[in-house]
Every structure is written in C-alpha cells, then in structure tokens.
Amino acid sequence: MDLTLYLAATLKNLRQDRGWSLSRLAEETGVSKAMLGQIERNESSPTVSTLWKIATGLNVPFSTFIAPPEGETPLAYDPESQAMVVTPIFPWDEQLHFDMFSITLAPGALSESTPHEKGVIEHVVVLSGALDMCISGQWKTLTAGRGVRFAGDEAHAYRNSTLQTVHFQSLIHYPKEKAASKPAANNDDD
Template sequence: MDNLTHYLATTLKTLRQQREWSLSRLAEATGVSKAMLGQIERNESSPTVATLWKIATGLNVPFSTFISPPESVTPPAFDPQQQAMVVTPLFPWDPELCFDHFSILLAPGALSESTPHERGVTEHVVVISGQLDMCINGEWKTLQAGEGVRFAGDAAHAYRNSSGQTAHFHSLIHYPRS
C-alpha cells in the first residue's frame, strides 16, 4: 500500500508541475481543498475514490492515471470493515481506444457519489455479484448480478450497496477523443 500511495503522490505532483499550476490553481480546478491536495502530494493522506475522481476530472486525465502503479505493486486486500470501496484497474487507460476498465468492490451499506466526469464521457456498469443501486439523473435503479446500465458520466451519479453482501461490479468508462 505504501508503494501505491507514493505512486499517487508522485503522479499528482508531476501532473500539477507539468501544467505549472500552484496548489491553489489545482484546488480551483478540482474542487478539492489546497490542504488536502498538499497532504496527498506529501504522501501524508490517502484520498477517497470520490476525491480521486474529482482530481482526475479537474486535471482532465483518466482515473486510472492515479491507480495504475508499476507492475510490482499489488492491489490492497479488500476489508469491508475498513474500506467502503476498492477500485482495481482491469485494463488501464488505453489512449487509442480512450477507455478505462475497472473492477470495483463496494462494501455493504456503502455509498459512493461521483462528481460529473468531463463532457462526453460514457460509463458502462455491469454487476458481477451482489446487488448495486445506481442513481442516474436523480433516479435510483437496482441492478442484480448479470445486469448492466450505460449512462452519460458527465452528470452527477452515485453507487450504493443497500444489501448485506459486498457488491462486485465492472465499470467501463469511455472518454471523448481529444
């Protein structure tokens, strides 16, 4: 896990410096506080998935930019008592096809609200096991294992597990071509 948080800290700082942005400018672009961004860059804080989405959207980079560390890093074990959500890349960012593909575990009772992604993003969600509630365009819909939904990711949306078992789902995110 230390390698993963170090990778995240280094990646964030590098992206900010490449743009010649201050922490204040980054905070404006992402909606994440300057203090939190500084803590992440100094490897003093591990952000939530929702915070990472805000940062990726504000920087206009794929989400997997922050969670696809060198191959030597193994993903953390999922402990629903300690973590609400774990996101693991199945296929990291593909610049030719413009997509990320994730495997996501959502703990029982957990809620993850996602800020809008960049304009033109389309998300595909397929439940692998368990049950997943999704809020799309202000309406909640329950998906069972084997069911899926496709929606515009450039609007606020949310994932909720109202069951007593871990929900496992895949999320395929298509980004518009630059």
C-alpha cells in the same frame, strides 16, 4: 509498490508539469488546497470520489492515479475505510480512450461521484450482489448479470443497501477529442 506513494508522486508531477500552484489545482478540481497538499506529501489518502474530482480537474483518466507504468502490477485503491475498492483491469488505453475497473462496494457503502469530463460514457455491469445506482436523479437496482450505460458527465452514485459485498465492473469511455490543456498559472505555493 506502495500505492499511496505512487498516487502522491503522480499528483505532484501532473501539477508541476502544468506549472500549476496548489491553489490553481484546488480551483480546477474543487478539492481544498490543504487536502491536495496532504495527498502530495502522502499524509492523506483521498476517497474514490475525491480522486475522481482530481482526475476530472486535471483532465486525465482515473486510472492514471492507480495504474503504475506498464510492466508493474496494478494495485487496488481502497481508502482507509475500504468501503469501495477499485482495481484496474485495463488501465488507460490511449488508442481506444477507455479504462476498466473491478470494483467492490462494502455492505451499506455509498459512493457519490461528481460529474466527469464532458462526453464521458460509463458502462457498469454487476458480477455479484445487488448495486443501487442513482443516474439522472433516479435510483435503480442492478443485480448480477445486469448492466447500464450512462453519461458519466452527470452526477451519479453507487450504493450497496444489502448485507453482502457487491462486485461490479466499470468501463469508462473518454471523448476522443479531449479538451485542450488548461493554461499554466503562477506557481506560488508549491
């Protein structure tokens, strides 16, 4: 399965299921209408940060875009730069409200994450290398075997300031009571 085709179809289906136009989706996600259209037409591959904005705006787990239906092999998500590769370990679990990822960050790479949905808690454990994390405006370094838990609904960042790839896992807990679905808007620019 081609992940970019899966991502494009998933985004378009989620938007259409809500009855949203591309303009409405842009308002809800903070991602430009042009970029969203390119993603839906499989003309552009979003960065991990952009994909998080889209997932947050749609109020869906991140793994929705990179974990195909049960029975199919989950695929790694790596934008063309391959600076950050995200592979689902446990895609969205409806009962436990979490998903878990294996992530690699290339030497010198920086990934800034916009705040996730209110109430999201993120757990990060470094498996190899050293990971710099900015949480609540403060940078700290985690080495292999170390972890941190933090409120994912605040801006945070991941940085690899070393010459070796860092490998870590991220377990993301979503609130049990998700916000009510946002009302549909005119569908004027499919």
